Amino acid sequence: MTHAVHECAAAVDRIHDIVGTSGIPEEYAFSRQFRDVHIITQHGFINAAELEPIGQIMLGPEPHWPFFRV
Template identity: 35%
Template sequence: RDMGTVQRQIGQAEAIWGAARAYLHENHSRLWESANKDQPIPTADRIGVRLASTHAIRQAAEVVDIAYNLIGSTAIFGSSPVQRRFRDIHVITQQVQGQMYHYDTAGQFFLGMEPQGSI
C-alpha cells in the first residue's frame, strides 16, 4: 500500500476497468435504444456489444492479474478472495464470449468486410 509501484498498479487497474466498463455500458445503451425501435438491430450495434463484451472480459482478467501479482504467493491459497476471482475470470476468458476471435470479427466489420464470426 505504501509502495509507489503498488499505488501505480492500482491506479492502472482502476483506469483499465473504468474504461472497459464505460465502453461496455455505452454499447449496451446503444443496443438497447436500437432494440426498442420497430426495426432490425443494426449490425454496427450488434458488433459493438460483442466487441465491448469481449473487451470487458479481457480487461477484467488483466485487472485480476494485477491484483494477483501484487498479492504474491498469498493469492494461491483458497482463503484468498483473489484466488477465486483469478480462477473465475480466466475460465470466463475461455468461454464463447471471451474468445479473442471476436476481435477478428469486429476488425473485419470495421474494415468494410463481411464479418465471418457470429454477431
C-alpha cells in the same frame, strides 16, 4: 464487452502480482476470483479471437463467424 472482460482480467492479474503466492491457496476468495475472471475470458463470445470478426465488420469484409453476419 470483450475489451471490458480482458481489462478486468488484467486488473486481477495486477492484484495477483501484488499479492504473489499468498493469493494461490484455494481457501482464499481471491484464488476463486482469479480463476473465475480468467475462465470467462475464454467464453466463445468473449475470447480475444472473436475480436477479428468485429474488425471485419468495421472494415467491410464478411465476418467468418455466422453469428456476426449482418
